[in-house]
Amino acid sequence: MNYYSVITVTPTSEDWIPAYLESVVGLVNRHGGQFLARTPNHEQLEGEKQDAALRIIIGWPSKQAALDFTNDPDYQPHLKARLAGSVSQHFLIEGKDQLA
Template sequence: MSTYYSVLEVTPTNQDWVADYIGPANKLVAQYGGKYLARTNSHERLEGNGEDPALRIIIEWPSKEAAIGFMNDPGYVPHLKARTAGSVSHHSLIEAKDDLA
């Protein structure tokens, strides 16, 4: 199985969901074998244009199935809905491979 990475850009539009989100998300990420590599507002654009998100988040997953399982977990779904309702969020799932090698 390949390693996968969730790469998120999140800009909260309100803070109502944040306090209730962090604990359950942390627990479920760990339950699915995920590991936060970065959760930070310390980032800078080195190339290109556009609005920078408030937060950039990178999660390493042991498999695609683990990442999808996390996203679909009944314990996470209400928190996902709250995050997406209370933020501008973009989430990409990237397989750890080099297609150009």
């Protein structure tokens, strides 16, 4: 079953970004993930306004792959840097239509 990470990021500091980008792409690939979108070009069409500078969507082959990435010791310093240098949210979404 596919899973999707949907991440919002608004940097409060840009110091962490170069090292994050340099390392995290390879870590995502290592765990079978694929970036589907990484963009500042997004538009909220409904609901209470929630600003974010970037929206990122990563496709995963399984929930375990996503969790393995998130818990990877090589990712931890980059995660800490992103959380310290941004306002971020990360949602893991099951690729299943349970309302059909």
